[in-house]
Amino acid sequence: MTVAFTRRDALNEPLDLAGIGIGPSNLSLACLLESVPEVRSRFFERRGAFDWHPGMMMPGVELQSSFLKDLVTPVLPTSRWSFVSYLVAHKRLYAFLNANYEAVPRQEFARYLAWVANGVDGLRYATDIRDVEHRDDRFVLRFDDGQEEAKNLVVGTGASPLVPDWAKPFLGPDCFHNSEAKSRLKDLRAARIVVVGGGQSGGEVVEALLGNPDAMKELTWISRRHNFEPINDTPFSNQVFSPEYVQAYLKLSGEQKQAALKNSILTSDGLSISTIHSIYRRLYALRYLDQSTLNASLSPNRDVIQMERNGNAYRLIVRNHFDGGIEVLHADAVVLATGYRFRLPDALGSLGERISLDRNGYPTLNDDYTMQWTGPRSNRLFAQNAGRYSHGIADSQLSLMAWRSAKIVNTLLGRQHFDAEPDNAQLVWATEAASTTPHQLRAGYSDGLLSS
Template identity: 35%
Template sequence: MGTGTPVIHDVVGIGFGPSNLSLATALEEHSANVPEHPLTAAFFERQPSFGWHRNMLLPSTTMQVSFLKDLATFRNPSSRFSFVSYLHASDRLANFANTHTFFPTRQEFHQYLEWVEANFTDHVSYNSEVTGIALPPDATPGPDQYLQIEVRDRGGSGTRLVNARNVTVSTGLVPHMPVGVDSDDRVWHSSEFLDRFRQMDPHALKRVAVVGAGQSAAEIARFLYDSLHHAQVFAIVPSYGYSIADSTPFANKVFDPDAVDDYYFGTNRTRDAFWQYHKNTNYSVVDDDVIRDLHRRVYDEDVSGSRRMHFLNLSRVSDVKRAGNETRVSLESLLDTDSQDLDVDILVCATGYDSMDPSGLLGDLDRYCLRDTSGRHQVGRDYRLVTVPPLSCGIYLQGGTEHTHGLTSSLLSNIAVRSGEIADSIAQRRAVDEPGAA
């Protein structure tokens, strides 16, 4: 390439969580199979280093997905990036087998992800936030078209433009706070939990509250109860009690790779059935062992006659007032018209996440991306946004496709297969543009 010719990557990946890390492995394996036409990639991640939900790496928390659903195995069972390869490299394969579990701790899975990531340090830039995607001013549709990706250096050295024929938007879920509640140094979303908790003097935390009915809420309630022996812990749940996550074998099939086709090519009735019958596999539900753990603690308190774990069920947060270190939480009962105020030292909102929405990054380009009658992006089976001229580059989504591809959109279950499908789509489209480059 001569001086002045811009470098154009085949793919720029926005975000470097498990989805784009899995894509990196798929691209690497593709390039190993077709060495004469490697696919070039660069990834940008706004965190200072690799991290997967670090603020929720609570002691003893386990994965909610089988270790076989790692970054690569379902796409390529002989991949060197599998969890089994990691165990082997760490000299723990035999001892892991002795644990008789499919569900490693999140700590161990995080180490696995870091082990894979170490292979791609040359391809990823940290502290690098993508702030927008655009076409160059006089872009015309066709094989020569490329996108300009604006990357802001969070270390303070300004912004730069990076060029690519395709982008994969994999920016993850967006924390959701209760309506009207803002986070600050005493009111936290669960996604900030450990960082914030470590900054506190634990002895100063005498009354703590967690709001939410899902896995994170239950895990945080258990953690606070076990870590703060002197504290009163309030679990505010809108339901009557925590509900169990259905992980039984027939229901779990909704996370199989085949289910994506059934969902994608199904009718609206098919898709409604998925949500109606199987929402309880993932949303606002808690693993059986965590529920039993918490219940054990409450029962032990019944026996001992001393109470510091308080369940405020059928309750919703209607208001939070903050003054200095004081936090007053107003609760509305769903049982009657009663309301009560609760004074706490910290309030943790484990109130879930909104799904990924690429609109902010797309900016002006969004008008070339088709939407369905409900205003949602149209997405091809290959996870590529459906676009119209002048936009002909590929914009792929890893996340934000619940409406088209179903329940696995924001989960780990299908990322090995999904990233393989995206890598294949990029390679096949390039082969059409440049015959011979499959």
């Protein structure tokens, strides 16, 4: 999409906001900014067109969150960029409702995102931001065929594949991170395959491999967790994906945050129940109904600690945490479903050195999603999807992206343009919130008691 040439360009005034990366996070922000025409913004994406995790778009994969937690609905349900608007515009609302999905196909949600990304103004594709500099009162973003200046910057470059050091020397067609699974699995003809990582990505890779097991003789799936742990998708636990939880979480000390995060990890990073059922039933059918000769081993509580070449194959050294023993696995191909991690993009260059990092190596974020940096306060640097440790588990998911975008818009404007106040929730997290919630008033507390 081309960006209209405006009077601002002619005057060479900086934008109010430039965004690096157009994934769901910055796309949500771009949608909300439509309702604030006085903010001049532009977002840049290195891909030629919007594409949501194309490397993991295997057949049958599903969304792990509600479609109502789309780009806009939680804060601006009247926006034309809601998932429901997409269904109506594509004449499939009734069909969608009749399909009665327990989880929306990821392919459908990706099409919704791409439809929005094609319609919203101010998005520029095929623009890899190579370098960002802070000069005088603005940021200067450089790309191959030009540059752009902006008073504020929002980094929405997502999380990067996490490849363990032991695997780095072997990356290629038969040793790859799951983010390349779709294209790599297509041509993979390995007899012995090891999948490392027991999260949802590992599960989806195993499910895909079991769907087409012809060339495979051995499949080993390793989880470092105690078992192949399911996602905790129950109401009280899911309350961590709410603004009121974030508000309470922000008040915790560093130690308390680490403990709270550990406690809620499976609300986000567990395996979907449908994936677990699908894998288990497929293994059952292969073993008991099809008399398949595939030797499939599921090995939880294991940690791969080393990898070596062994002729044309690999040897993996694995620690078994049940008994502390060392196991050796032989593989012709290794899929690394070892997770993702936020890192500041290389494009920030020397600017990155001016940003303070916390003990997890993530940027130190203020409550309003600005990064702490040594530059002027009037030039704000926002980060999306970088607050897993500082703001809680929901920050690396889609669930609160609209709310986070609303907070960013409010900070930019210096006023509450969007109502980002927490709901009157059933779970009362913090005492301070409890003392002011209307349901406590209804429960018989008097104004006098509350104010005392």
